Amino acid sequence: MPTTADEADRSVIDEAREAVRVERRRTADEREAFRAFRGRVESVPTEAVSPGGSPATAGVADVTASPSGSGTPADARAGGPATPPGSGLVAVRDAYAETVMSVPHYEEEYDDTYERSVAAELGPELAYALTRGSGYHPEYGRALFDAVDDAIEERDRLVERLRVETESLDRASSRLGAVRREIETLDATVPEGGFGALDACRARAGVLVEDCDRIAARRQRAIAEHGRELRLDDDVVDLPTYLYQNVSATYPVLAAVGAVGDRLDGLTRRTERAMARVG
Known part of the structure; x- marks a missing residue:
């Protein structure tokens, strides 16, 4: 079971990967x-x-x-x-x-x-x-x-969309992993950094927020593409709603992006407080 927010936002994408793997096998x-x-x-x-x-x-x-x-x-x-x-x-x-x-x-x-x-x-x-x-x-x-x-054709389409979904999850997980690693590096700057280093840290945190926004936007485009390619039942909103009924988040990538965004918000607040102390 995840014990930290960082582990939790990683876990939700891992859960989604497993759900896609099972659905892909069953569809085939x-x-x-x-x-x-x-x-x-x-x-x-x-x-x-x-x-x-x-x-x-x-x-x-x-x-x-x-x-x-x-x-x-x-x-x-x-x-x-x-x-x-x-x-x-x-x-x-x-x-x-x-x-x-x-x-x-x-x-x-x-x-x-x-x-x-x-x-x-x-x-x-x-x-x-x-x-x-x-x-x-x-x-x-x-x-x-x-x-x-x-x-048969319907399942062919679904197998293809599940392949695309796996790639989308992997891409988002990789990019979010890079953001998490950089947050850890920036976190180490806050306790000991001077004003200039802290200012640079705050600016970099803002860039990482923009990266998260791009990850979320790309994910939204992937979800919309699934909808165009598949004929979903009237009671199914989109592919994630169908796939992730038993996952801790219906939209796992967006949930993970939100968790990383929360960490960036916390980093920015800590940085600004430290800048006020040393300034």
């Missing part, structure tokens, strides 16, 4: 799970609707043209059993459960039923079709592939 796992799901579903035949309204198997891979030009399911043509109506939906459900719902963090982070998960990830209309429809019809298959591709 989900992306690969959706890719695996898509691969599984590509082999599931769709079911056409018969004139009587019941599904009849008519997967593209299982249909060949008869001499008259009509398509006949391969199993039926060979005299084997036709695919039971609705079995395509079962195959989709099983594939989803064994890929998307089987990522290591699924229970901890989501713990949804199949229907709720599909609704959240692929949309409520498709969820209704896949969980309550009479069969896995061709239009469902097309919609499913489009939705899965969107889910």
Whole structure:
């Protein structure tokens, strides 16, 4: 546990780094799970609707043209059993459960039923079709592939933004570390310094305040860029709000900048008091 303000403002960025690392790993796992799901579903035949309204198997891979030009399911043509109506939906459900719902963090982070998960990830209309429809019809298959591709692309974007976020945290941490080290050097000047040295110390503290302002401004630009690149839920203000729910500060870099700024304010006050004594 941090025991000083200096350790605390370092710790909050370290916490943020760990949160990003975990989210990046989980997002990559989900992306690969959706890719695996898509691969599984590509082999599931769709079911056409018969004139009587019941599904009849008519997967593209299982249909060949008869001499008259009509398509006949391969199993039926060979005299084997036709695919039971609705079995395509079962195959989709099983594939989803064994890929998307089987990522290591699924229970901890989501713990949804199949229907709720599909609704959240692929949309409520498709969820209704896949969980309550009479069969896995061709239009469902097309919609499913489009939705899965969107889910994969969304995670691709998030993985990239998390990479950028890590770089932003590292850059801010490095620059703030340099400011902290200089504060320590300036602190040593105050007890023994003459008026000239103290005046120089105060001026340098003012420059470091400007450095902190630039670090904060750059961080704000990074947060705004995340917002432009990502499609966040309506209840998520920005990427830090999403990422740092369990971190001691929702905006860790800005919190660290504020802590360093407080140290600079204290340094300036001590310097001015010392200047008044020796002046």
